[in-house]
Amino acid sequence: MRCLAAAVLIFGYIATTLAAESDVLDLGDDNFASTLKQQETTLVMFYAPWCGHCKRLKPEYAKAAELVKDDDPPIKLAKVDCTEAGKETCSKYSVSGYPTLKIFRQDEVSQDYSGPREAIGIAKYMRAQVGPASKNVRSVEELAKFLDTKETSIFGSFEDIDSKLAKIFLKFADKNREKYRFGHSSDEEVLKKNGETDKIVLIRAPHLSNKFEASTIKFEGSTESDLTTFIKENYHGLVGHRTQETSRDFQNPLITAYYSVDYQKNPKGTNYWRNRVLKVAKEFAGQISFAISSKDDFQHELNExxxxxxxxxxxxxxxxxxxxxxxxxxxFSVENLQDFVEKLLADELEPYVKSEPVPESNDTPVKVAVAKNFDDLVINNGKDTLIEFYAPWCGHCKKLTPIYEELAEKLQDEDVVIVKMDATANDVPPEFNVRGFPTLFWLPKDSKNNPVSYNGGREVDDFIKYIAKEATTELKSFDRDGRPKKTEL
Structure with a gap:
């Protein structure tokens, strides 16, 4: 019976996937232009079957095509195999990497696609490229169709489309058309059904509705700034679905539960755990933010x-x-999560620090810092310090290594410490803005809270001149210009 049930599930998933893929136009050299001429707006994916990125995008692309297939104004998604039937087309549009996505207005390129790479994000981005920012709902039937969605929506009901509230809504929609889904109506029957003549509401996606918070929230403000704040505070709810596309919406302090989050294949299982997080989040609303994230999409964060x-x-x-x-x-349990949040807010938890082991000996000219000894070796050493944050695989870092070691040897007897730290294996303190490798900072011994980014040359003489000039106490072996001092015989 288990095998049969598994087979049914697998068959259902395959059937759903194939149904979604059927909504993607399959184009080649022989039908590319003629097919696109019949469409108002088409997103085209130029791909190669062997491309890993293309394989990962393909199911999301198919889901997006299914989401927009009944849209008005119409939107189509298409694909072109650049290795077989679409070689000439791909060459015509200078496709040099895969996947390449372009937006077409009929058979003319409008722009390169620079939006999200997951289904809902693709659908939102493309909907923002066509028609008005907000869908004008003209009947109760159109309202039902608008509300039949898997997305969170923002809807305005206005007896007078020229009213102050309506203008605020439409202006906000125009500014945020690529981020949110908007609809509005002035139809008498729609207004009657909605119960009020002038209001803006946020309607949560059906799969996110729960017993801990309302599915529809009314805007009570009066300005565009109020509306911006309202959407920001309510869009994701008590426990938001944090994806790679929406991760920037979630600000610290933040608690995230990572597990098999998948609203396409397993919405019931996804909400089983989310509802338990919601039970705790309800108790701490306004104090800290909560989210759920797919463990597969955020493995890099788990590794941290x-x-x-x-x-x-x-x-x-x-x-x-x-x-x-x-x-x-x-x-994980509701009780353990509750206790964790209480202790976090009370500052009773020990922070997690990713660190390599402290070196057993550190007697080489270049000192090795790890997260666990960083304060002792860098911040509290009582000396001017130059620190390099590097990555083991970085070619520029490898090139710098012998130069850095020679510098450290020349300054062994000075009141200066030369340090390096593997920034891929250790947590870097937040005051050091490390975005590439190698990144170097100078820390004067009396001002360690204000690290100075080193942007000078990368030769030994360049470092000597900089340190000689910036050193708190003049160096013993070099003058302030970095010239070697003469020694008395």
Missing amino acids: YGYDFVGDKPIVLARDAKNLKYSLKDE
Whole structure:
């Protein structure tokens, strides 16, 4: 029976996937222009079957095509195989990498696609490219169709489309057309059904509705600024679905539960755990934000906390207002999560720090810092310090290594410490803005709270001149211009 049930599930998934893929136009050299001439707006994916990125995008692309297939104004999604039937077309449009996505107005390129790569994000982005920012709903039937969606929507009911509230709504919609889904109506029957003549409401996506918060929230403000705040505070609800596309919407302090979040294949299982997080989040509304995230989409974040694997139950991770990291060590449960949040807010938890082991000896000219000894070796050493943040795989870092070692040897007897730290294996303190490798900072011994980014040359003489000039106390072996001092015989 289990095998039969599994087979049914697999067959259902395959059938759903194939149905969605059927909504994507399959184009080649022989029908590309003629087919696109019949469409108002088409997103075209130029791909190669062997391309890994294309394979990952394909199911999301198919889902997006299904989402927009009944849209008005119409939107179509198409694909072109650049290795077979579409070679000439791909060459014509200078496709040099895969996947390449372009937006066409009939058979003319309008622009390159620079939007999200997941289904709902693709649908939102494309809907923003056609027609007005807000869908004008002209009947109760159109309202039912508008509300039959998997997305959160913002809807305005206005007896007078020229009213102050309507103008605020339409202006906001125009500014945010690529981010949110909007609709409005002045139809008498629609207004009657909605119960009020002038209002703006946020309507949560059906799969996100729950017993802990209202599915529809009314805007009570009076300005565009009020509306911006209202959407920001309410769009994701008590426990938002945090994806790669929406991650920037979630600000610290933030608690995130990572597990098999999948609203396409397993909405019931996804909400089973989300509802338990909601039960706790309800108690701390306004104090801290909560979210759920797919463990597969955010494996890099799990790695930052030392997790290589997530089992059946969620892993709960947090960042406070200072961006310090914390993790729920106990097995996930409502009670354990409640206790974790209370202790986090009371500042009773020890932050998690990713660190290599402290070196057993550190007597080489270039000192090795790790997260666990960073304060002792860098901040509290009582000396001017130059620190390099590097990555083991970085070619520029490897080139700098012998130069950095020679510099350290020349300054061994000075009141200066030369330090390096592997920024891929250790947490970097937030005051050091490391975005590439190698990144270097100068820390004067009396001002360690204000690291100075080093942007000078990368030769030994360049470093000597800089340190000689910036050193708190003049160097013993070099003058302030970096010239070697003469020694008395």
